[in-house]
Amino acid sequence: MVRVSDEVRRLRKRFEARAEESQIWDAVQLARHPDRPYTLDYAERLFSDAFELRGDRAFSDDEALITMLARYHGQTVVAIGHQKGRDLAERTRRMFGMPHPEGYRKAIRAVELAERFGYPILTFVDTPGAYPGVKAEERGQAGMIARSVLAFCQASVPVVATVIGEGGSGGALAIAVADRVQMQENAIYSVISPEGCAAILWKDAGQAKKAAFAFRPTARACLDLGVIDTIVDEPGGGAHADLDASARLLDTALRQSLAEAEAIPPAQRRALRRAKFRAMGVWGVADEPTNQDF
C-alpha cells in the first residue's frame, strides 16, 4: 500500500531540490551574461569624479584589473575591480577579466595609496580567475596573488568588496578580503569554475551543471556559510535587464556596508578583519586524537 501523504511529501521534496538546482544554474548563467554590468558600468553611475590609475610601475598596465581614485557621495575612495570586455576586441585586450601578476601589483599599489591618504577601498569582483598562462606563471602569479591578499589583510582603511559577477578562485579573492563582503543576488563565488570542478572530480567538463549543484556557488549559500555579509538585490530578470536600477540597488547596499566598515575603529580594523576570516571554515573534533603516540 502506498500512503498518499508520504508520496506527496517525497515529490514535494524532489520539486524543492529541483527548484534550488535550477536557481543555481540560472545564477551561473546570469553571472556570466554578456550584457551583465561590469566594474566600469557601475563606476560611471556611482562616482561623480574618477581618475584611472594605470600601470604597476614595474612591468606594464594590466587592463583586466582597473584601479581608480573616485569621488563617492562626497568623499574620495580608491576603487579596484576586474574588468571584462564588452566586444571581442575589448575582451582580448582585457583578457576576459583575467589578470596577470602586474594586475595584482597594480592593486597593491592602489591599496598602498589608499593607506597613505586614509581613503576607503571599494572593490568589484568579476573574474573567471587569474590568467593561467606561461608568462603569468613566469612573472610570479601565485606569489603576487598572495601578496595582494596580504596587502588587503594589512590595510587599516575601511574596505568593502562586492562580487558583481563571477568570483572565480584566487584571482577573485586577491581583491576580496574586506571588512564587509557583499554579493549580488545572481553573482557566483567559488574555488574553481563549475567546468573545472567537473573536469577534475567527474573527469568530464560537460558535467558542469552537476558540479555547480554539488558545490553551490550562489550568494545564498555563501551567506549561509558565513563567507559574505550582504546579498545585494538585482532588478527582475538580472542586473543586465536594467543597469541604472542595478546601480541604484548596489549604491544603497554599498553605502550601508561602507558606513559599517567606517564605524570600526581604525586601530582595530586589521585585527578584526583577520578575525573575521579566521572564523571561516567548518570542522569537527575526533573522539580520540590520533598520532598521539608519535
Place this chain on the structure above:
Amino acid sequence: MTPIEVNVERTAGDEGGGRRHPNTCPSCRSHFRDDELRHSLRVCAQCGHHFAVGAMERIEQMLDPGSFVEIGSELRAADPLAFVDLRPYTDRLLDAELATGLGDSLVAGSGQIVGRPTAVAVMDFAFMGGSMGSVLGERFCLAADLAVARRIPLISVTASGGARMQENILALMQMAKTVGAVDSLREVGVPYISVLAHPTTGGVIASFASLGDVVVAEPGALLSFAGPRVVEQTTGEKTAPDFGRSESNLRLGQLDAVVPRRELRGELAKLLVLFSPAEEEPTGDNEPLPQTGSDENPVDRVLGMFGLGRKRG
C-alpha cells in the same frame, strides 16, 4: 606481437601507461625497499630524485628526535555542503585517514631543530592530494598562534594540489585565513620559513606558502599557480619541461634557494641561528646532527662564516 622486455628495471617504469610501484624511481627506474628509501630520506640513491615524504616522516627528518608535540590533531573535516561527486566527500575523507593515519592534509605542532625551538606546519600530499580545506586552515593558524605566543619561528613544508573543491568557497577562504595568520607573525616580528616540496600549486602557493620571509624549495618540485595541463588546455600554449619547476622559479626570482633534502635540516638550523637575537649566543656545543648528509654542525658552519669558531669541549 609485442617483444618481451627483458630489462627488469625498465618494466618497472611507468612507460606505456603501466602502473609504477611507489618505490620505483620515476626518473631512473631504480627500485628500492621501503626501509632503504626511508634511510636515504626518500631520495633516490642512483639519480637524486626526491620521492614524496609523508608529514610524519618529514617531521622525523627535520626535527630533533622526540621533540615534536602535535597540536590540533583532533580536528576533522566536516562536510558543510554534503558534497557528492563520483563518491561522497565523507568516503574520501575516511579513505584518506585510513591510508595516511592523519586527520587531514596538514600536521601542526612544535619541536626543535638542533636545540632551537620552532613551530611547524607540514603537509602530506597523500591525504587527498594535499588539498586545503577548513582543517588545514585552522591547524596552520594554531601553529602560527603558537609561534606568536612563544615568539618562536614558524616553518612550513607544503605539498598540495590546491584548494579542496569539496569545501568550495570555505576552501577558498582558507587562503585569506592562512595569509591572516602570516600577517599575525609579521605584526610581532616572528620569522616564517616556507619550504616548498613537490608539488605546491593552486591555492596553497597563492597564499601562505609564497609569503615566507625566506622561501626555499626541494629540487625538481612543481611550483605554479596553474599546473602545466591547465595552462595547455586553457591557453593552448606549450609548456617547457622545466615549466614551474624549482630551478626555473629560482632563475625567475621567485625563490631564495633550491635545497636538496639531505641539506634541508642543516639549512633550516642555519636560518634559525640567523633569525635569533644577537645577544643570545648559541649553547649546546656537542649537539649531534643526525640524519643529514652534512656532518658539520650548522651552528659551527655559520659561526665559521664570520670567523667565529667555537671551542670544542
